[in-house]
Amino acid sequence: MDRSFAIFEPLIFNCWSSIGKTITEQWCASHLTVRTQGLNVVTAFAVNGHWIPLWFSPRGNMLQVHTFQSDHDFSLVEEIINFITDYLDFRTFAIHRIPDGLPVHMMCGAHAMAFIAHVVMNMPLPETLEELRTLHTNMRASFVAHLYAIDTTPRPVVWGNGPPGESRLLPKLPDETHIHALPEVHEQGFHLESGEGPSVLSTSQVFTSDHLVSRCQLFWAIRATPYNARVC
Numbered sequence: 578m579d580r581s582f583a584i585f586e587p588l589i590f591n592c593w594s595s596i597g598k599t600i601t602e603q604w605c606a607s608h609l610t611v612r613t614q615g616l617n618v619v620t621a622f623a624v625n626g627h628w629i630p631l632w633f634s635p636r637g638n639m640l641q642v643h644t645f646q647s648d649h650d651f652s653l654v655e656e657i658i659n660f661i662t663d664y665l666d667f668r669t670f671a672i673h674r675i676p677d678g679l680p681v682h683m684m685c686g687a688h689a690m691a692f693i694a695h696v697v698m699n700m701p702l703p704e705t706l707e708e709l710r711t712l713h714t715n716m717r718a719s720f721v722a723h724l725y726a727i728d729t730t731p732r733p734v735v736w737g738n739g740p741p742g743e744s745r746l747l748p749k750l751p752d753e754t755h756i757h758a759l760p761e762v763h764e765q766g767f768h769l770e771s772g773e774g775p776s777v778l779s780t781s782q783v784f785t786s787d788h789l790v791s792r793c794q795l796f797w798a799i800r801a802t803p804y805n806a807r808v809c
Contacts, residue, residue, distance in 0.1 A: 582617045582697055583608055585633070585661075590622035593653060598660065605664035611635055612665045619696060621689040622657075624649045628685040630692035633661070638668040645692060646674040682706055687713035 585604065589597045610616040611633065618633035624647070631654075632643040640662045655672070662670040677688065684706075691712055694700040703709040 580617050580697075582619055583611070585618050585620040585631075587621050587623070590624070590653070590657065593657060597657075601657065601660055602664060605661060609665065611640075612667060617696075619693045621686075621693070622654060624651070624654060628689040629654065630689035631658075632693070632696045633658075635667070640665065640667040640670040641673060642670060643673045643675065643696070645677045645688070678702070678704065679706060679709065682709065684709050684713045687716055690716060 586600070589600050589604075591597075592600075605611075608616065608618075611618060612635065615635045617635070619631065620633075621628050621630045623629075627647065627649050629644055629647055629649070634641045634643060640658070642658055651672075658670050658672070679688070682688070688703070688709060691700070691703055691709065695702050703712060
């Protein structure tokens with residue numbers, strides 16, 4: 578069965594206590610088709626430094642959410658899911674936790690992207706750490722190649738100074754309404770000018786499986802970019 582997907586901005590998890598609720602409310606208002614037309618949603622949250630993939634799959638009056646089993650505190654994730662459930666007018670939600678089937682590893686970002694690729698493109702999940710490591714390496718290489726192949730990139734939904742203790746001055750926001758020039762790439766990451774205060778931007782995007790590669794590259798930017806250059 579063909580599905581259409583929307584992306585929920587991963588960085589909203591990290592700014593939930595400040596502006597996350599406002600961004601999510603606006604996102605829900607522009608994505609009512611999740612409830613009315615069964616639009617699916619994919620995202621990934623960094624919970625205590627561990628990337629957790631999420632697939633929102635509407636089932637009548639219930640919003641079903643699929644993810645990997647995790648020992649990390651899921652309370653904020655459930656709070657966000659409950660918020661989305663209410664604003665999209667679902668009656669309830671259910672979380673389906675799937676064992677990831679691999680030994681302990683440090684490639685949670687790549688594994689999360691593999692989960693999303695499995696959902697959107699039916700790509701088989703990695704069954705060994707060797708397979709996951711290959712995906713991890715290929716994703717990083719693909720991201721670098723993508724940076725050199727494009728002139729513009731979508732503006733972020735959240736623009737701030739990144740995780741506490743690992744950030745430098747805030748980047749300066751560009752003036753364009755929809756897109757901005759890709760920051761100059763240096764050996765140690767993006768070159769970003771300092772600026773003042775965080776800003777909130779919102780986009781509405783729906784995509785099919787054909788768009789997954791480019792979208793995963795944008796997801797991977799969050800994982801692969803050095804902390805001092807992240808737009809979060």
